[in-house]
Amino acid sequence: MVRFGIVGFGLHAVKRLMPGFALSKNCTVTALSRRDMAQARESAREFKIPLAFDSAAELSRSAEVDAVLVTTPNSLHLKDVLTVIEAGKHVLCEKPLAMNAAEAREMVEAARRRNVRFGVAHVFRFDE
Numbered sequence: 001m002v003r004f005g006i007v008g009f010g011l012h013a014v015k016r017l018m019p020g021f022a023l024s025k026n027c028t029v030t031a032l033s034r035r036d037m038a039q040a041r042e043s044a045r046e047f048k049i050p051l052a053f054d055s056a057a058e059l060s061r062s063a064e065v066d067a068v069l070v071t072t073p074n075s076l077h078l079k080d081v082l083t084v085i086e087a088g089k090h091v092l093c094e095k096p097l098a099m100n101a102a103e104a105r106e107m108v109e110a111a112r113r114r115n116v117r118f119g120v121a122h123v124f125r126f127d128e
Contacts (some may be wrong), residue, residue, distance in 0.1 A: 005031035005065035005089075007056040007080050008072030009043050012094070017069065018047055033059040056080040060087035067117075070094060078103045081118075085110045090117040097122075 004021070006013050009032035021029050031051035034040040044052035053059040060068060060083055067090035070080045077093055084091040085107070097120040098104040111118035 002027040003030040003064055003066045004028065005033070005051075005059045005062065005068045007033045007059055007068055007070045007084070008076070009034050009040070010071065012071050013069075014043075014047075017071070030064045031059050031062050056083045057087070060084045060089050065089060067091065069121075075099060078107065081107045082110055085114050085116055085118065088114055088116060092119050092121055095120055095122040 004027055006017065006029060013032070018029070021027065029047070029049050031053060032040060032044055032049050033053040033056055034043060035054060037052070037054040040052035040054055044050070051059075051062060051064060053062075056068075056070070056072075059065060068084045070077060070084065070091060070093040072080050074096055077098055081091055081093050091111070093107075098107065107118065
């Protein structure tokens with residue numbers, strides 16, 4: 001069972017991610033983070049998620065998290081992804097991955113250095 005943490009637990013997590021996790025037999029959400037700790041606690045209570053944090057750094061340090069979904073605003077992806085990688089956690093980032101190619105390369109290089117799995121949640125709807 002893969003234990004996920006969700007950084008930036010907002011409307012996307014509520015509407016898109018949690019319904020999928022509810023159907024999964026192979027993974028679960030054990031932690032979430034929001035900028036506002038009161039909102040983080042409320043979301044954790046509502047979705048029966050054991051741990052609530054107010055930062056990516058705190059969530060990433062949790063021994064109860066194996067991998068992290070980064071769903072923060074696009075401009076925060078670099079900072080949050082690097083934080084997760086430095087903690088040694090596998091990471092899946094929502095699209096767009098980065099604000100530019102240099103940021104994307106920085107993330108990829110950091111993941112290689114720390115030997116963690118790293119991906120971007122992007123759907124290719126066609127191939128022509």
